Amino acid sequence: MNLRFSRGLAAAFVLLLVASCRTAPLYNVENAVITPPENASVEDIDKAIVRAGAQLGWQISKTSPGKLIGRLPIRSHLAIVDISHDRDQVSITYKDSTNLNYDADSGIIHPNYNSWVKNLQKAIFIQVSAI
Numbered sequence: 001m002n003l004r005f006s007r008g009l010a011a012a013f014v015l016l017l018v019a020s021c022r023t024a025p026l027y028n029v030e031n032a033v034i035t036p037p038e039n040a041s042v043e044d045i046d047k048a049i050v051r052a053g054a055q056l057g058w059q060i061s062k063t064s065p066g067k068l069i070g071r072l073p074i075r076s077h078l079a080i081v082d083i084s085h086d087r088d089q090v091s092i093t094y095k096d097s098t099n100l101n102y103d104a105d106s107g108i109i110h111p112n113y114n115s116w117v118k119n120l121q122k123a124i125f126i127q128v129s130a131i
Contacts, residue, residue, distance in 0.1 A: 026107050027114040029092035029121050040131045052123035
């Protein structure tokens, strides 16, 4: 009986370990410094963010100057983020998702979400610098 229990416990541990590899702490971009040219307007930065997202498959729409919403549909997954900025900083924060194992209580999500947001952040930096 002890051997069966030990094997069952070991199997449960392995399953738990494998399941935990499919989640990671949620990544948000908080007030990251951007460097647009001095003559760039908030509207120019909005357009740069839309271009950055489009290159990566994000559907980004402006809700007001300096406020945007990004949607990334991939197969059966969907990531939705709020994007806010001024002339000096940009933030990308989690809004909603589908099929990404998001757990608000523990602040975890599928690691692909974090990769998508980091790639969007890099693309925004590039596009804003190139205005």
